[in-house]
Amino acid sequence: MGRISEERKEALLRRYGGKNAGGPSFGPGGPGPRGRRPGGPGGPGRFHGAMGGGKPKNAFGVIRRLFAYIGRDKIKIPFVFACVLGSSLAGLGGGYILRPVINNLVDPAKSAEEKLMNLVMGILVMAGIYAVGTICTYLQQRIMIGVSQNALVKIREDLFGKIQKLPVKFHDTHTHGEIMSRFTNDLDSVGMMLNNTLSQIFSGVVTLIGTIVLMFVTNWILAIITILTVPALIYVGGFIGKQSRKYYIGQQQALAAVNGYIEESITGQKVIKVFNHEDTAMEEFELLSDDLRGKQFKAQFFGGIMGPVMGNLSQVSYAISATIGGILCLTANFDIGGLTIFTNYSRQFSRPINELSMLVNTIFAALAGAERVFDVMDEAPEAPDPEDAVEICSEAHPKQGAVPIKGEVVLKDVTFGYTPDKTVLKRINVTAKPGQKIAFVGSTGAGKTTITNLINRFYEIEEGQILIDGIDIKKIKKESLRGNIAMVLQDTHLFSGTVRENIRYGRLDATDEEVIAAAKIANAHSFIERLSEGYDTVLEGDGANLSQGQRQLLNIARAAISKAPILILDEATSSVDTRTEKHIEQGMDRLMKDRTTFVIAHRLSTVRNSNMIIVLEQGEIVEQGTHEELLAMRGRYYQLYTGAVELD
Structure with missing residues (x-):
């Protein structure tokens, strides 16, 4: 690992270990639904709020909320505690039966037959008590689980439902x-506590x-004594x-670092190979792995010695009790049976203390994990629609009770910033007539995608208005607004399921005939027919069994089936070759x-064939017009088109 400087080592551990993890850091263009990598332009800071373990900030508040969920089965809880009580008392009572049994065996006044009879009776009583305890333990475990x-x-x-209601801003910053x-590690730790810990605490207290x-x-x-x-x-x-x-907290941080580095390295394997970064990647991974090894060793060591150390201390207590008890038997008429069960209780006296102390971690x-889950649940959802919000629909596809629209979109003096101290769009004025094609061009971070985010109300504008057929979009129900806007993005996302189901995702009530018609519009029908199962072909891993161009054609078909009067194409062909681009453009x-x-x-x-081309730079419109008009101006668009300057 000699090739990695000390500064690089410290940076790796800080970045992947989640230390000093920063909040969201938006680039000039702000976040957007374009699959930007964390930490890059427009993306959130790396491992925002990374898992670190430790104590919850508000333990009592978290416990109260957890008990509210458990309280849904509140009728069963008293029965669980009754079973725990029965199991604990059975364990204690069964041991106490040894006292009369042993005293009977050492009593010289009793005959061998009496001793045998009492021994058998004692064993049967103990077996009955332990049987009751076993049944109580079984019932307690079954009911509590x-x-x-x-x-x-x-x-x-509730968590998944809340995720669906959170604004796009939340997903852009996490x-x-x-x-x-939240769904895996945190809920697993909560489940472990609910399954066993509560009953173990009660059992430990009762036993103690x-x-x-x-x-x-x-x-x-x-x-x-x-x-x-x-x-x-x-x-x-x-x-x-x-x-x-x-050390357990440090181990969790180091484990998160290793997992994060592995995930990033696997997804970026091609880049690693292209730049011959394999050796450096190995050295960096060894550094993180070695850091994990050291912290795991300390965590496992201190976690492992708890039992033996406490056991040895209890043995010391046991030895003292046995010694003094023996003296009392000789000098104070203390019975042998009493000494036997007391030494047994002395040995098990420390067990509930050990168990309770080991349950603290x-x-x-679990409480820290539950707190992180509840933090997401407490996030502010999208603002509700106003009471007078209207529903819209396409004129070509009317819907009862909805206002039909032609598709005119007007942006009036729109100003917006993802953060208060950074304005991304400044006084944007755009008018798109029904059926027109409006193009946005400009450098990365100029605000192109931000405009489409605002039209969809993924973010609310600060100043100005956006109107659809004269209706302020703030007065249109979000579900209705987004249902009338179809989007084709640069990064396609296909769900697990058949080709037919993925196309129908654009409108779930579409018929099979409409699915085929949409595929034909998108120029996808021919390649779908050549698939092994046609429209019933099951897609693997986000469409991994299709080419990039085929995935994009399905994305276009999904937009086509929606029948939305407004369409947004965000870099829909930038990730495909020129030949495939022509095929997609036809669709x-x-x-x-x-x-x-x-x-x-x-x-x-x-x-080039757009009705209006709008050139954006640093959030402002610097030029607008048709392709020919902008070339004639010999301005920014002319420079971009002729290659005099390059897009950032």
């Missing part, structure tokens, strides 16, 4: 992995109290637990027919 799983299902459903960790009571009943002198060892147990257990928790991890030409279309393109050859 059902209660916890019901709670987890509801939490998971990595996919961070959101996924019951043990103390029985020790005092058996011999109060030995009980006091045993209890005097508790401070040492608590101090040592607390110290080890504190160290274990500290699990509880804190898009059919798609754009009779629709108001907004086109964002870096390849200026694709926008």
